[in-house]
Amino acid sequence: MYEFDFVKPASLAEASAALETEDALPLGGGQTLIPAMKQRLAAPTVLVSLNAISELRGICVSEDGALCIGGGTTHAQVAAEAGAHYPALAELAARIGDPAVRNRGTLGGSLANNDPAACYPAAALASMARIRTNGREIAADDFFLGMFLTALEERELIVEVRFEPPNSANYQKFLQPASRFALVGVFVARYNDHVRVSVTGASESGVFRWREAEATLSTDFVPDALTGLDLSAEGMISDMHGPAEYRAHLVKVLTGRAVAQAA
């Protein structure tokens, strides 16, 4: 890892100021960024730790029923505290990485990194999350732009994420046996008048909504409704862990399982 200046501001305003330096980067839990820096895939001049900013941490329910989670909230906190209001989200958080990783890794860090196999982007996209930054609010539909790409500008930080808890939901994660990341993960969220299905781990473009399945399931929320659908393998990730056709097939299987659990 190349040397850098480490700073740990106590407020969002100070963090924003510290990020003005050229090639400064924010540090959340560091469970992705620190390994990336060791590999010299990232080499900031200044690393701005967000871990002393209390306004970034915590979980609450807003007046309009949204579940608001601070960007610096760890996976372990979400797993422990979000269950009463949004059980499927708490269950997803409880299966990210391992316990030691969950004690450090944060919601905001995961969304900002937008790893194509991360779990949280699927939940955010399926549950119509609004991502509030230190400058604006971005709808999840406009946030994820591709593999490791988001709508975040330089120096923009995720302050809070507001999830719309559905009537029922389920996340199915098919583990890549070595890394325990999602080889494919499918999040199904059922609302009063529509269903959202989002898929992680499968596409070369990162997390995406499977709109054909959404349309079918909005009419008839049963696994059999998927029978006639065929998801193309084009644009799916193909690697030593599974070819594109296999991933496309898994998407359909896991969607069915998620529907069966959420029905």
Next chain:
Amino acid sequence: MADISLQVNGKAVVAEAEGRTLLVELLREKLGLTGTHVGCDTSQCGACVVHIDGQAAKACAVLAHDVEGCEVTTIEGVAAADGTLAPIQQAFHEHHGLQCGFCTPGMIMSASALLAENPKPSEAEVREYLEGNICRCTGYQNIVKAVLAASSKTAGRAA
């Protein structure tokens, strides 16, 4: 280089370190606490697990300066001051929960974090909690046995 102040195993410590110094490097190289091992250095294997303010964390994926002011417990801080083993350590000894011993510090630190938050885990819960700790010798059977045995005893200081 800047100074870092923190508590390690109950003692106040001040050390000088670069920004890029990892917590595990601070512990091993600056403080001489070599019980915390570096296995994979990619946050997969769990040999470097320590407690930061009571929570298990992989010390190879945490920057030393980010734990300024925190309370860190390493494997050296688990036994009593007179050397009496903590119940979880005694259980690993009695149930042969190790062979080469390289993963053991991380296993003990993860297991004690589990027992602190869930004093009576099921076998499935023990296996799930130790997902981030890799052992290449034992096949995990005796490790799981040891954690379950420790859980059935009166909770000790670190277990």
